Amino acid sequence: MAERSTAAVDVADNSGDEPLAADAAKATADGVDTQNGRAADGPMPEKDGERKNAAPAAAPELHSGHKLARRYRLEECVTRLDGFSSWRAMDEKLRRAVGVHLLPADHPRARAVLAAARSSALLGDPRFVQVLDAVEENDLVYVVHEWLPDATELTALLAAGPLEPHEAYQLVSQVSQAMTAAHREGLAHLRLTPSAILRTSTGQYRIRGLAVNAALRGITSETPQRADTEAIGALLYAALTQRWPYETDAYGLTGLPKGVGLIAPDQVRAGVHRGLGELAMRALANDGATASRQEPACTTPEELAKAVAAMPRIRPPEPAFTAPPEYQHTTYQQGSYGRPTPPGMPSTQNVTVVPPPPPLQSRTGRALKWGVAALLIAALGLGSWQLADALLDHSSQGNGNNQNPAPKGDDAPNKKDPVPLSVKGAQEYYPDGNPQDLEGVSNTYDGDASTYWRTKSFYDGPDMKAYKAGVGIVYDLGSEEDVSAASIALRFAGDHTTATLYATGSMSSSTPVGSMKQIATATTSDSSLKLAAEAPVKTRYVLVWITAMPQAGGDQYSQAGFKQAITDVKFTG
Secondary structure: OOOOOOOOOOOOOOOOOOOHHHHHHOOOOOOOOOHHHOOOOOOOOHHHOEEOOOOOOOOOOOOOOOEEOOOEEEEEEEEEEOOEEEEEEEEOOOOEEEEEEEEEOOOOOHHHHHHHHHHHHHHOOOOEOOEEEEEEEOOEEEEEEEOOOOOEEHHHHHHOOOOOHHHHHHHHHHHHHHHHHHHHOOOOOOOOOHHHEEEOOOOOEEEOOOOHHHHHHOEEOOOHHHHHHHHHHHHHHHHHHOEEOOOOOEOOEEEOOOOOOOOOHHHHOOOOOHHHHHHHHHHHHHHOOOOOOOOOOOOOHHHHHHHHHHOOOOOOOOOOOOOOOOOOOOOHHHOOOOOOOOOOOOOOOOOOOOOOOOOOOOHHHHHHHHHHHHHHHHHHHHHHHHHHHHHHHHHHHHOOOOOOOOOOHHHOOOOOOOOEEOOOEEEEEOOOOOOOOHHHHHHHHOOOOOOOEEOOOEOOOOEOOOOOOOEEEEEEEEEEEEEEEEEEEEOOOOOOEEEEEEEEOOOOOOOOHHHOEEEEEEEEOOOEEEEEEEEEEEEEEEEEEEEEOOEEOOOOOOOOEEOOEEEEEEEEO
16 A cells, blocks of 8 residues: 555546556655656546646746745645646645645636635535635746645555445545535536545545646536536445446556446445445446446435435444464473474373372371461451451441540641643644644633634534544643643533543644543533543643534634634643
């Protein structure tokens, strides 16, 4: 499987004829195989859209280290063809990796790319790789988008073999629902290929290049919903069979035999899930194929999403159980534990077992036994006397006869009062490469209740595990302190907010949550959250990790959805 993966948009178009393993190994960071100047992704069927055959302008001649808008520093060119180039860059203001597409301002597709990027950015759906900026400046047009270092292309996943039924079910369910939301806003993809689908480390599928991929290639379609639906069907077909459902080889996948048309997935590969195979045929029925049963064809992403929802839910596979090794009989007296039988020897041997010597019958042995018995009797008597004394003492206390006053002054145990811990610094924790509000982190410990750090708005909730592991902030206490509790002031009340405190070794987002020590966890439906540890934990860095958020209305920053904001955080120890 390919080692590198990211959210850069695949920006080249031609057929992929190389074997599956070779394609996966040569995939670059933006999903483009530049071996021999060719892209790894093959052509979609002609009816996906029409390419405008305008002569492209020359690609801008830029180099590593060049800065755009005194902010985006170009680091590595991953694609340069068809009049445009794609780069991995560094956003020096927010200190994160981003992807950048560059075109000359006089490129015939420059205006279409700008319009597509701006429309895609307005959608704001976390199921799509987000467009961060789209600018025309100094005779250049550039589009900045997210770069996901922990994501893996579907192309690389299929190089290792077909997906498990549960994983294929998640793929078609998440992609069809995301494209349904996009088409409701008038946006089409027209380039849904295996290299446009990314799987994050949390199991979420994200789609890159919404509207932008088609604009870069000059692709249009009179029936965009139908084209995207068939593309999703092709993705599901490939996930089930590891074959591309057309006659040409593409995306590192072998095509179907020529002249036989579209074959049902269970005829291509044994053991294919029947329901998912029929669903793929219904989505691909746009090309004249017939489903193995008589359900109507799915012609829009919404129809496909409803068909997926109507299926019985496919459970994830059970973890494999390894049987323990078979018990080995031993011949302990001969010291032959687990030894193999030498060749030429019978499998069983008659071994004379020497009986153990009888117990001591001498005068010394009898004296030893009587001594042990006497010690046991004495121990029982002493224990009975102590038990009776304790019961009598307890009874006298219950009758009010206890004349011993409670210890005072220096004799009383010292109980430490909670001490406020000051915050010396903080940084947002985003292991998936997708931060929420980097500039608002300092608002959570500035003492001003009117300022806050906010999350983005999400469609599903309150629990976030279906699409994101969580969001949070790492706080620096300046030195190691005994952390016992935290008080968090929230902007939004409602059902419900869940947060957990973790002790971590640094402020870096590269440290996984699973390796951190949990301090406390709590859930609330109010605008404040109290977390208390069973025992203080000594640490310098504390992560506040939110895994559930309530539903709230729209505001100047985001639309209505499941979201939260933190106005103040205080720690005690």
